[in-house]
Amino acid sequence: MWSRYLLLSLLTVFAPVAASADSLRFDPPVATGHTSVDAIFSSITGGCAVFAQDVTVAGTTVTLNVSLKPPPGGGCGANVAPYTSTFHLGVLGPGVYDVAATADTLPRAHAKLIVRDDSLTAAPFAVPSTGGEFHVLRRFDTTGLVVVLVDGHEATFVREESPGNVYLAPPHAPGTVDVSVASASTFRTAVAALTYFDRAAPPDPALFELILFPTSFVGPGPFGSHWLTENYIAPGIAPVRFRDAVPCYVSCGGDLLVTPAELINDQSTTGLALFALRGMTSDLMTGSRIYNFPSGVPQNGTEVHVVRESDFRDRGMSFLTVPVDHRARVMLRAWALTDTSATVLEPSPPPPTLLRFVPVPGMPYAFASLDLTSYFQHLPEGTGSASIYFPRALGQDQRMWGMISVTNNDTQQVTIVSSQ
Amino acid sequence: MTSSVQSLALTLLLLAPIATAETIRFDPPNVTAHHSVDAIVTGSWPNGCVPSVKSVSINGSTILLSLDARPPLGVFCIQLVSPYTRTFHLDVLPAGNYTVAAFADYGDSITALARTTLIVRDAETLNIEPYAVPVSGGGIVIGNSSFVSGDTLTIGGVTVPASTDVDGLLIANAPPHSPGAVDVVVTSQVCLVPCGLQMIATAALIYYDPAAADPAVFEPMLFPLSFQGPGAFGSQWTTESFIHASTPAAFFRDALPCAGCSNSIQSDAKQLTNDSNPWGHVLYAMRGTTGSLDLASRIRDTSRQGQTAGTEVPVVHGSDFRGQLRFLNVPVDSRYRVTLRLWAFSDSPFAVAVDSIPAQQIPLSLTSIPGSTMKFGSADVTALLTRASGNPTSLMVIPTASPLLSPPIWGMLSITNNDTQQVTIISPQ
Numbered sequence: 001m002w003s004r005y006l007l008l009s010l011l012t013v014f015a016p017v018a019a020s021a022d023s024l025r026f027d028p029p030v031a032t033g034h035t036s037v038d039a040i041f042s043s044i045t046g047g048c049a050v051f052a053q054d055v056t057v058a059g060t061t062v063t064l065n066v067s068l069k070p071p072p073g074g075g076c077g078a079n080v081a082p083y084t085s086t087f088h089l090g091v092l093g094p095g096v097y098d099v100a101a102t103a104d105t106l107p108r109a110h111a112k113l114i115v116r117d118d119s120l121t122a123a124p125f126a127v128p129s130t131g132g133e134f135h136v137l138r139r140f141d142t143t144g145l146v147v148v149l150v151d152g153h154e155a156t157f158v159r160e161e162s163p164g165n166v167y168l169a170p171p172h173a174p175g176t177v178d179v180s181v182a183s184a185s186t187f188r189t190a191v192a193a194l195t196y197f198d199r200a201a202p203p204d205p206a207l208f209e210l211i212l213f214p215t216s217f218v219g220p221g222p223f224g225s226h227w228l229t230e231n232y233i234a235p236g237i238a239p240v241r242f243r244d245a246v247p248c249y250v251s252c253g254g255d256l257l258v259t260p261a262e263l264i265n266d267q268s269t270t271g272l273a274l275f276a277l278r279g280m281t282s283d284l285m286t287g288s289r290i291y292n293f294p295s296g297v298p299q300n301g302t303e304v305h306v307v308r309e310s311d312f313r314d315r316g317m318s319f320l321t322v323p324v325d326h327r328a329r330v331m332l333r334a335w336a337l338t339d340t341s342a343t344v345l346e347p348s349p350p351p352p353t354l355l356r357f358v359p360v361p362g363m364p365y366a367f368a369s370l371d372l373t374s375y376f377q378h379l380p381e382g383t384g385s386a387s388i389y390f391p392r393a394l395g396q397d398q399r400m401w402g403m404i405s406v407t408n409n410d411t412q413q414v415t416i417v418s419s420q
Numbered sequence: 421m422t423s424s425v426q427s428l429a430l431t432l433l434l435l436a437p438i439a440t441a442e443t444i445r446f447d448p449p450n451v452t453a454h455h456s457v458d459a460i461v462t463g464s465w466p467n468g469c470v471p472s473v474k475s476v477s478i479n480g481s482t483i484l485l486s487l488d489a490r491p492p493l494g495v496f497c498i499q500l501v502s503p504y505t506r507t508f509h510l511d512v513l514p515a516g517n518y519t520v521a522a523f524a525d526y527g528d529s530i531t532a533l534a535r536t537t538l539i540v541r542d543a544e545t546l547n548i549e550p551y552a553v554p555v556s557g558g559g560i561v562i563g564n565s566s567f568v569s570g571d572t573l574t575i576g577g578v579t580v581p582a583s584t585d586v587d588g589l590l591i592a593n594a595p596p597h598s599p600g601a602v603d604v605v606v607t608s609q610v611c612l613v614p615c616g617l618q619m620i621a622t623a624a625l626i627y628y629d630p631a632a633a634d635p636a637v638f639e640p641m642l643f644p645l646s647f648q649g650p651g652a653f654g655s656q657w658t659t660e661s662f663i664h665a666s667t668p669a670a671f672f673r674d675a676l677p678c679a680g681c682s683n684s685i686q687s688d689a690k691q692l693t694n695d696s697n698p699w700g701h702v703l704y705a706m707r708g709t710t711g712s713l714d715l716a717s718r719i720r721d722t723s724r725q726g727q728t729a730g731t732e733v734p735v736v737h738g739s740d741f742r743g744q745l746r747f748l749n750v751p752v753d754s755r756y757r758v759t760l761r762l763w764a765f766s767d768s769p770f771a772v773a774v775d776s777i778p779a780q781q782i783p784l785s786l787t788s789i790p791g792s793t794m795k796f797g798s799a800d801v802t803a804l805l806t807r808a809s810g811n812p813t814s815l816m817v818i819p820t821a822s823p824l825l826s827p828p829i830w831g832m833l834s835i836t837n838n839d840t841q842q843v844t845i846i847s848p849q
Contacts, residue, residue, distance in 0.1 A: 034456065034458075034509035034511065035456050035509075036454070036455045036456035036511075036512050038454075038455075088454040088455070090454075090456075090512055091456055091511050091512055230749055232748040232749045233748075234746060234748055234814075236743075236744065237744075260746075260748060260814065262749070282742075283742070283743070283744070285746050285748060285848060285849070286748075286849045287747070287748035287749050287846065287849060288849075289749065289844070289846075299837070299840075299842060300751060300756065300835050300836075300837055300842055300843075300844035301751075301844055302731070302844060303731075303732075303844060303845050303846055303847065305734070305849065306849040310739070315666070315711070315712070318664055318714035319716075320662040320664055320689070320714055320715070320716035321660050321662050321716045321718055323718075323729035323730065325725075325729050327726070328729065385660065387662070387664065387689065406729050408727060408728060408729065410726075410727070411727045411728060413727055413728035413729070413842060415718070415728065415729040415730055415731065415732065416732050417716065417718070417732055418732060419714070420714070420715050420716065420734065420735055
């Protein structure tokens with residue numbers, strides 16, 4: 001296996017593809033006034049060690065600081081070393097916080113944290129800046145007359161729908177606002193209860209959950225193959241709202257998924273991404289299968305894993321028991337939740353095989369692919385199977401997921417090995 | 421509630437037998453002193469006016485969850501048993517052992533609904549691996565950069581000699597203890613200032629009953645197939661399942677089912693043995709220790725390995741289990757044989773249905789998996805699929821009881837082409 005040192009050195013050589021050094025994210029990505037939240041700060045040191053960290057909360061400003069110290073007998077050298085510090089922020093009051101990460105008080109990363117008061121509303125907790133429907137929990141009042149205000153502007157009642165009532169939020173500039181429910185006898189305000197988003201802006205991870213269909217292709221392939229992908233999505237008990245209209249053939253309801261739907265193949269080599277509003281996906285069901293069509297022999301197809309955020313891991317990718325078959329072509333496809341990133345194949349004879357991620361325009365992830373056919377051609381076929389790794393490398397958010405497809409050139413049967 | 425009623429409630433709730441079927445669970449199940457926790461009460465109410473959350477009171481190590489059971493004024497309550505689930509936010513709790521009791525408050529009386537224990541573990545003062553050991557005791561490694569050789573260690577008040585004692589590291593055997601969490605204390609014997617400095621980790625080591633699978637400590641990990649042998653139409657099947665671990669170590673309740681394996685794995689890769697149990701391998705992994713694991717499983721027909729390298733089988737975690745299953749885009753073809761396999765956390769009966777008018781469904785019953793809290797059932801659904809209205813179709817697994825009270829389930833369909841023996845797996849995603 002390549003040593004971590006060698007890996008870091010390689011990525012230093014390939015500096016243009018290495019990620020920027022600092023990142024700051026939250027777990028969970030958006031909190032409520034009842035849930036604790038961790039801030040996860042990743043950066044590098046010049047050979048120093050992290051020996052202390054502290055959190056300061058002043059109003060809606062949160063400062064995270066790591067203190068570094070030089071190794072025994074010397075100063076902080078040029079050797080780069082990645083580190084990740086997790087700060088427990090506890091349960092914060094509702095609001096929008098500016099969170100700054102510093103190292104020895106020097107600013108390194110900055111992010112916005114929404115802590116939502118969900119006492120008056122239910123999912124969805126975000127609407128487009130053009131306005132949209134949101135859910136107000138039913139409140140009993142002696143008069144039964146209730147007025148709902150969004151940032152002081154009246155929302156329009158739309159319909160009753162368990163567990164409350166649906167209202168239409170008026171247009172508003174992007175940002176997080178308060179929601180108030182007023183009646184003849186009460187006036188209650190939920191701070192930071194609703195966020196307006198800009199559809200033209202990149203998807204905000206605080207508001208949306210990525211659902212990635214790795215293949216979305218129909219068309220010819222090598223050796224006379226012709227491929228068809230079938231991607232499906234279905235809501236559970238409740239409808240699911242998405243950032244954009246769901247790209248499906250029939251039974252589509254715009255950005256609201258109410259019935260099962262087959263998705264349109266967009267021919268993208270980087271897969272098909274949907275962004276569901278957080279808090280609405282616990283019952284969401286998906287399915288994906290790829291077929292070779294014109295083979296003459298009916299094929300059942302091969303299931304493709306539909307990727308959720310929890311599938312992305314920050315310690316690299318491992319592919320165990322990849323079949324070694326010299327009749328097969330072998331392709332790796334991988335995604336990383338970062339702008340740019342890179343990692344190196346293990347084990348590999350020199351020169352090192354670099355897997356380089358390239359940003360996908362408009363998406364909060366990067367994509368990489370690698371033809372591994374020749375790599376596996378060099379392994380003895382009697383090996384049966386082999387395991388390969390793409391370890392975590394230097395840089396910021398290194399969460400990644402990938403899959404290897406092994407396709408028999410004679411039969412076009414596809415075996416997929418996922419990082420799981 | 422008045423103080424006298426409160427006092428009565430406390431006595432009743434902590435001592436009285438519980439006659440209802442309500443349950444309390446926690447989210448997350450493995451609670452630490454730096455993260456918030458919710459208590460979730462689930463049960464059945466005798467009428468349609470199900471209770472609402474009234475209050476949470478925390479008094480020392482006792483937590484009372486109060487449900488407002490007074491029916492709303494002027495509302496007719498339908499006389500039908502109604503399932504309900506209510507969530508109480510407990511926020512961040514100090515480390516310790518808690519007794520949690522839920523009760524229904526009718527205003528002038530109370531009824532005890534459920535009672536359980538909650539361990540909030542101090543996971544950061546000392547780094548203890550593993551953080552849980554069986555009641556018979558077991559080896560632990562405690563790391564902390566401030567340790568100095570010669571420090572003394574007590575576990576649950578018992579002084580324990582260290583087998584290895586170097587700067588920054590203590591290795592010891594935790595003595596036997598009854599189930600529950602105990603404090604771990606490291607006392608410095610070096611008389612720098614101050615002399616006798618103690619590092620106290622409250623409720624930092626959990627003792628578990630290995631005959632149970634305490635959800636606060638263990639999460640299930642399922643390898644759905646572990647078959648090797650002949651199949652239909654001359655097929656010869658083998659399953660290849662692997663676990664690879666880097667660092668830190670991953671811990672399990674039982675020894676892993678592989679040659680020379682123990683209940684932990686670190687910096688190693690192991691192939692699991694095939695035992696041909698229809699439910700595969702059900703493992704219980706210690707929560708929070710599996711971050712270093714890579715998993716893989718593949719089934720293939722060795723008699724036709726020139727045609728295909730086989731089919732990947734998903735490895736399932738506890739979080740993959742859900743309240744309902746719907747398999748989308750299931751092909752219907754007379755040349756396919758289709759099997760449904762289902763795993764659940766109770767033996768409630770289920771029905772398997774396809775999209776059709778009129779409704780077409782078959783029953784599915786589950787049986788216990790030995791050594792596990794999980795149940796398993798399977799059914800050949802080939803004939804059922806032919807009664808679907810469309811092709812492809814959807815296949816659903818429906819709890820016969822109320823969905824709200826149904827246990828989480830996971831299942832998969834295997835579709836095998838009788839001519840080519842190609843296997844397609846459809847799993848809930």
